[in-house]
Amino acid sequence: MKEKILEVLNENxxxxxxxxxxxxxxxxxxxxxxxxxxxSALSAxxxxxxxxxxxxxxxxxxxxxxxxLFAKYV
Amino acid sequence: xxxxxxxxxxxxxFFAVFLIVYLLMxxxxxxxxxxxAGNIFFYKFAGGLNAxxxxxxxxxxxxxxxxxxxxxxxxxxAEAVSLSKKEQAALLPSYKKRTKRWLFLGIAVMxxxxxxVKVGKLLSFEETAYLKDLSFTRIIVPxxxxxxxxxxxxxxxxxxxxxxxxxxxxFTLFTAMSFFPTIVQGPISRYDRLMKQFxxxxxxxxxxxxxxxxxxxWGLFKKSVIADRITPVVGGIFANVFxxxxxxxxxxxxxxxxxxxxxxxxxxxIVIGCAEAMGVTLDENFAQPFFAKGAAExxxxxxxxxxxxxxxxxxxxxxxxxxxxxxxxxxxxxxGARAAKVFSSAIPLLIVWILTGLWHGTGKDYLLWGLYWGIxxxxxxxxxxxxxxxxxxxxxxxxxxxYRLFQMIRTFIYFAxxxxxxxxGCGRSLFLIIGQIAKGGKLRILWDGSLFTYGIDKKNMLLxxxxxxxxxxxxxxxxxxxxxxxxxxxxMVLRWLIYYALVLSVVIFGIYGEAYxxxxxxxxxx
Numbered sequence: 001m002k003e004k005i006l007e008v009l010n011e012n013x014x015x016x017x018x019x020x021x022x023x024x025x026x027x028x029x030x031x032x033x034x035x036x037x038x039x040s041a042l043s044a045x046x047x048x049x050x051x052x053x054x055x056x057x058x059x060x061x062x063x064x065x066x067x068x069l070f071a072k073y074v
Numbered sequence: 075x076x077x078x079x080x081x082x083x084x085x086x087x088f089f090a091v092f093l094i095v096y097l098l099m100x101x102x103x104x105x106x107x108x109x110x111a112g113n114i115f116f117y118k119f120a121g122g123l124n125a126x127x128x129x130x131x132x133x134x135x136x137x138x139x140x141x142x143x144x145x146x147x148x149x150x151x152a153e154a155v156s157l158s159k160k161e162q163a164a165l166l167p168s169y170k171k172r173t174k175r176w177l178f179l180g181i182a183v184m185x186x187x188x189x190x191v192k193v194g195k196l197l198s199f200e201e202t203a204y205l206k207d208l209s210f211t212r213i214i215v216p217x218x219x220x221x222x223x224x225x226x227x228x229x230x231x232x233x234x235x236x237x238x239x240x241x242x243x244x245f246t247l248f249t250a251m252s253f254f255p256t257i258v259q260g261p262i263s264r265y266d267r268l269m270k271q272f273x274x275x276x277x278x279x280x281x282x283x284x285x286x287x288x289x290x291x292w293g294l295f296k297k298s299v300i301a302d303r304i305t306p307v308v309g310g311i312f313a314n315v316f317x318x319x320x321x322x323x324x325x326x327x328x329x330x331x332x333x334x335x336x337x338x339x340x341x342x343x344i345v346i347g348c349a350e351a352m353g354v355t356l357d358e359n360f361a362q363p364f365f366a367k368g369a370a371e372x373x374x375x376x377x378x379x380x381x382x383x384x385x386x387x388x389x390x391x392x393x394x395x396x397x398x399x400x401x402x403x404x405x406x407x408x409x410g411a412r413a414a415k416v417f418s419s420a421i422p423l424l425i426v427w428i429l430t431g432l433w434h435g436t437g438k439d440y441l442l443w444g445l446y447w448g449i450x451x452x453x454x455x456x457x458x459x460x461x462x463x464x465x466x467x468x469x470x471x472x473x474x475x476x477y478r479l480f481q482m483i484r485t486f487i488y489f490a491x492x493x494x495x496x497x498x499g500c501g502r503s504l505f506l507i508i509g510q511i512a513k514g515g516k517l518r519i520l521w522d523g524s525l526f527t528y529g530i531d532k533k534n535m536l537l538x539x540x541x542x543x544x545x546x547x548x549x550x551x552x553x554x555x556x557x558x559x560x561x562x563x564x565x566m567v568l569r570w571l572i573y574y575a576l577v578l579s580v581v582i583f584g585i586y587g588e589a590y591x592x593x594x595x596x597x598x599x600x
Contacts, residue, residue: 012411032385033419033455036393040418041411044403049396051166053235072163 001074002067005042009063012041022062035060042066048073078119080258080344081297088115089290093351097278105275109249109352116254121217126252129222132184133248136226139180140233140240143173147236170234177234181227188223192432218257220433224383226251229265231387238266246272255345259338261359262379268354276353285558286351291576292548293343298584300541301336304329307529312497315506320516322528323507327490330497332542335363338377357382362549367481369450369488376489380433384426392422416456423455424448435496439503443495450488537583 009018016029024030030038038060043050050073059069078085092115096108117126150169154162232238241247250268276282311318311326318326339360349356363376373381392398398421406414424445431444454461465472495504519525526532551557561569 012415032390036390036422037415037418039394040399040402040414041406043396043399044406049399050394051163051170051235052391052394053237055390055394056237072159 001071002063004045005067005070006063008041008045009038012037018063022064024062025057025060030060038066042070046070046074078116080341081294084119088112088119089348093283096352097283100277102273102275105277105352106246106249106272109253109272109275110245113249113252113254113257116257117217117252120254120258125217128187129252130248132187132222132226133251134244135183136180136229136251137241137244137247139176139230141242142176143233144240146173146176173234177230180230184223184226184230188219191219218259221256221258221260221262222251224380225263225265228262228383228387231391232264232266238264241265241269253349255348256356259341259345260377260379261342261346261357262383263356268356271354279353281562282353283351286347286349288558288561288573288576289347289350290344291347291580293340293345293347294580294584295541295576296336296340296343296545298580300538300545301333301340302585303530303534303538304333305337308333310529312507315510319510319513321519322516323511325519325525327494327497327507327511330493331486331490334493336545362553364482364486364489365549365553366485367478368485369447369454372485372489373447373451380430384430388429389422389426392425393418398422416452419455420452423452427451437500439496439500442504443492446492446495541579541583 006018009016013034016034018024021027021029025035035055039050039055048070050069054069059065078088092108092112096105096112099105099108114123114126117123146169150166154165157165229238233240246269247265250263250265250272253263253268256263308326308329311322312330315323342359346356346358357379359378361375361378363372366372366375398418402414402418405417427444427448428441429444430447431440431442434440434443465477470477491504494507497503497507500506526535530538548557551560561572564572
């Protein structure tokens with residue numbers, strides 16, 4: 001799951017180093033527009049509908065957190 | 075009967091008595107009771123008690139809807155205890171379906187009332203202050219309707235998304251909804267955060283009261299010394315657009331922007347200072363907006379709580395809608411990742427900005443205003459990479475102070491164009507004003523002394539310039555840290571000199587009076 005997520009992220013956002021931090025949202029690496037784009041790309045990749053209440057900074061602060069989140073719905 | 079506005083002597087006296095009684099209370103519950111009494115008093119003299127009855131009704135509906143949603147989710151929590159995370163995720167949608175009815179009921183009532191009043195005003199329905207006169211063609215415009223409606227919808231959505239807990243005490247919810255510092259112009263409160271503070275209202279703290287009063291007085295300075303000096307003059311110019319041309323019009327537009335900033339941010343300083351003296355922290359609504367590097371950043375610094383509300387409750391739900399995500403995926407497949415990124419941000423942004431325009435006013439000019447900002451931000455976002463490469467191609471140093479100044483002037487011009495769209499109060503406002511500017515001339519008013527004949531004489535102009543420099547310095551210092559913290563660390567004599575200078579400048583140079591048209595706050599009309 002994590003490898004696949006990283007692959008999608010790097011394909012869509014090559015300019016961002018997703019493994020540089022585990023506070024990607026909190027430290028400002030990802031803004032809300034980018035988070036929307038990430039969810040859009042990952043939801044399409046895994047064919048899942050992510051409930052809105054899951055869209056909180058903690059779930060997008062690191063690739064591990066994203067992997068854990070999507071694992072619940074795949 | 076005196077009218078209560080935040081910049082009136084009546085309010086200052088009311089708040090002084092209120093604060094003394096409030097701080098004498100021994101427990102948070104008593105302090106909350108004093109706030110409730112303060113809300114009633116404020117409504118009585120600012121919007122009428124009938125308006126408060128409507129807020130009470132709205133808070134009751136909000137209370138019942140959120141409590142019902144909470145009860146349904148309790149069933150989910152009981153069932154979810156023995157399930158894995160994956161099983162919980164599969165179970166949740168059936169419970170959300172049941173809570174959705176209460177969410178929609180609450181939103182329909184709150185937004186329905188807002189639309190009824192806005193459309194009623196558009197159709198020129200008569201306004202009445204009395205419930206007994208209420209009919210299809212007569213409407214009550216409750217004080218602060220646009221602000222508490224937005225807060226209420228946000229609270230309903232947060233409970234539905236399980237991001238906030240439903241309040242168990244209706245009285246606390248009603249007190250938060252009618253909280254007198256925020257009711258006229260915001261900031262748009264997040265009720266869950268506000269009510270949490272209402273349960274733990276702290277007692278007296280010298281530093282907090284001192285800081286709160288300082289901030290209130292600073293707001294009064296911005297409003298009564300600066301904004302109220304400029305507003306009637308530029309208002310007169312925009313009311314007679316055809317009489318003014320060239321430099322006269324350019325200066326009127328600049329004055330209009332400055333007056334609006336001083337008016338709105340001054341009001342926010344007063345209300346946030348009021349709440350701070352009580353021990354309640356409100357969300358900030360301004361963060362030196364004209365220091366912004368572009369349009370999107372400007373709106374993260376200007377009317378912050380409105381922008382944050384639209385982001386959380388309109389932009390994100392649209393962008394995250396499963397059907398919209400599928401559309402984005404189709405765009406990605408057909409036209410690539412870049413096109414998908416633009417599509418996924420542009421459509422929700424356009425909807426957000428059309429709604430933001432309609433929130434400010436229901437005329438064509440506000441629709442155009444919303445489209446203007448929407449398109450500007452979409453272009454800035456979608457072509458960020460290309461726009462960033464332009465200075466490099468032109469060999470411009472983007473790290474220098476000159477470029478920073480250029481960005482700030484550009485932001486000011488963006489905002490000034492936005493103001494021109496609505497300033498003359500008609501759909502053709504922008505073209506009228508630009509047309510008058512294009513007629514040119516009147517440059518000589520800058521040096522021949524006639525500048526002081528439009529309503530602001532030489533002495534008042536000098537006072538304005540000095541005051542604006544003071545605001546500019548405070549804004550620069552605020553961006554670097556707490557100004558009031560710096561004042562605290564000064565020697566006592568210097569500290570009190572600053573306090574006296576601020577108080578006396580408001581008392582001596584402030585413009586007041588019931589007959590004075592500009593004394594009402596600009597954003598109070600929403």
